[in-house]
Amino acid sequence: MNHHFTLPNSGHNYDAKASKMGMWLFLYTELILFGGLFLVYMVYRSLNQDAFLLASFNLNVWMGTANTIVLLTSSMTVAMAISALQKGDPKKSIFLLWMTILAALVFLVVKYFEWSAKFEHGLFPGMDHFNQLPNGEKLYFNLYFFMTGLHGLHVIVGGIFIVIVVFKIKSGKVNKDRYQLLENSGLYWHLVDLIWIYLFPLFYLIH
Amino acid sequence: MTAIATQQINYLNVKKGIWSWIFTLDHKRIGLLYLYSISTFFLVGVILGVLMRLELFNPGRDIMEAKTYNQVFTLHGVIMIFLFIIPSIPAAFGNFFLPIMLGTDDVSLPRLNLLSWWLYVIGALFALSTLVFGGGPADTGWTFYAPYSVKTGTNVSMSVMAAFVLGFSSILTGLNFIVTIHRLRTPGMTFNKMPLFAWALYATSWIQVLATPIIGITLLMIVVERVFGIGLFDPSMGGDPILYQHLFWIYSHPAVYIMALPAMGVVSEIIPTFSQRTIFGYKPIAYSSMAIAFVGYFVWGHHMFTSGMSGSAAIIFSILTFLVAIPTAIKVFNWLATLYKGSIDIKVPLLFALAFIFNFLIGGLTGLVVGALAVDVHVHDTYFVVGHFHYVMFGGTGFAFFGALHYWFPKIWGKMYNMTRAYVAFGLLFVGFNILYFPMLILGVMGMPRRYYDYLPQFHTLNQISTIGSWILVVGLLLMIYNLIAGYRKGPKAAGNPWHGITLEWQTDSPPPLHNFDKMPELPEGGPYNYPNAKSE
């Protein structure tokens, strides 16, 4: 009765290609999710060109630039971490992943200072200064807080994934032959970078 | 021991206990978990619908206040759409049968599959929690249109979060199916040798993956606006409520095809089996699913003709809407051509499939009526629209769901239901359905607006007919459920292949063994519907 017949195309096989494909499909959903916000941005920007321009002067270009460089660097370290593990050097891989997490923390700290500066100036929706702004500038700040906030949330989630992967590499569950989890976390991290690549010019560089 | 030795070990009796179900990774058990939870919510939705029909039996207040009525139709819509129709066929029958029909033993990502059911449960709990917490269920209608959804005191945030979580669950199911179809087809099964149900699920899954995130972010905007005051649709901050409608329908129109395409897949399975004949036009049916999915992305504006959208945009959306009718008609003609000169065996599943074609035809053609710009101005937000989409969703997808239930019942549980009772139940359902919804089409043309608990005296008779239809429908529904439960408990044992189907699920035992196949499944020669005893012309 208990014969062990297994189909060659079993869903229980370790299938790195399947999980990679699943990850890419998930990234599509993330792209479209942020896409909805970019759509809203496009409409309101086209209706309030001058107000968006004026409001954007409240952001600090150099902080934005610094954060862009931080994220790009973290993208490089996570990509290198994959190469390191593929070459059979888990120690180096773990080191590069910690560098990525460090970059994530730096990004969040800079973001924290930017946001608290806005709060101090009363630019958060509902605060005094905000309420006196013309409508277009209100929309700009609404979008700014929503989009960078959601992006920040993704930075945190991506960072958590990378920490998990670090521990899985340490325990040997993610290794030279089975590294799809690392690759998927890397893909997710690149997506976070990708979104920021568009957020940066749309909010900071419309001078 | 002897009892087990004489009966096959299958997925149902291999393990016992609640934990072996709610933490299972077996796609068949997850399919059944979905089936049971979906059916439960369907019944809740039916009760709410019947209550609305009772309220509308006479003009004026009968059994509930205006506000209660608003909450009831919102809850009815949210439950029926997000908890029943969207997951109905794909999550229940798709989960159960897609891997078997592809000749494999599970979906590609089994743990993700379980997660998606759990998300469904969490979303359902969110939706139900509005009954108890904070201001009561939303009274906005299932569309949550801004700015009212931002201002109303009812618990919109929780309803919206429910839809958000359910959308996530739907995305994960679709994602899993796409990967499964790409990675796990049995050797020799190319895309063009897949069963049409798999094709329909493939098209559906792409809509789930690519359209659902839009509603996710849109609903998140509503929550953020309500909780943090970050107003993106608030006109007092320069926001545009029509933009909300754009975003909402960018998802929610394709969502109509999430509901309809799997149903068409079921019909494409039932019809060749019960005519014992090769499907007419395999490729047109398969590719028209993809075409519907594709064109369906670009027609959302037809929900907004009277919203203040620009005339030029409305014309484009109207033209594109008419294009969707083409692939749909291709399917209908191919189904009818399959029946022609087939060895037709009129069993209950086939009757449901034929009822699908009949109802969907009415639903589809009335869809063209509302898709036409000038006419839509007249019938927009009337009972015509309510009648139209219930013909598509209930008369179409709902009947296909019942058809799938009767078609695959012997395979899922290895038992057979009483055929005579099933015929009677089908008759009651079909007659009750049409008495319930056809008057709505007439009422709409007469000008009765939707979403009111009251109406003018001249609409009285037709509303009463409609309510009486709902009673007949409920009797049919109860009889069907009784018949199926009785079949499950005491029905005779079903053969492995009671309908003489040749897709792969009929090659394994009923119920299927734990890993679906005890030997390599064999693909039928010359395509998935090449019936050996069919007369070649």
Added chain:
Amino acid sequence: MKNQHSIEESHSEHITSYREHFGTWVGLILLTLMTVFISVFGADLRTITVATALFIASVKALVVAYYFMHLKYDPRIYRVLITIVMSLFTVFLIMVILDYLTR
């Protein structure tokens, strides 16, 4: 339960060198500095700066997707699918803005 035999064939072969990653990073940083420079010092060319900023952003996004996200070395279907997804999204943008431009 897990079947071990398919591991060898299941991962893609290509390993990107550290040098290539570093080169990609240098390119991205240069593009970033360029876009900031154009924006800060070319403030009088308003519409042009917005267009260039978005163009440079898209180039950067392509570089990240192609090299860091490994699309260059992946099977063709990944490049096809992402193109379809982005085109679909672009059509959404066009159809919505069409409404606003023709009101």
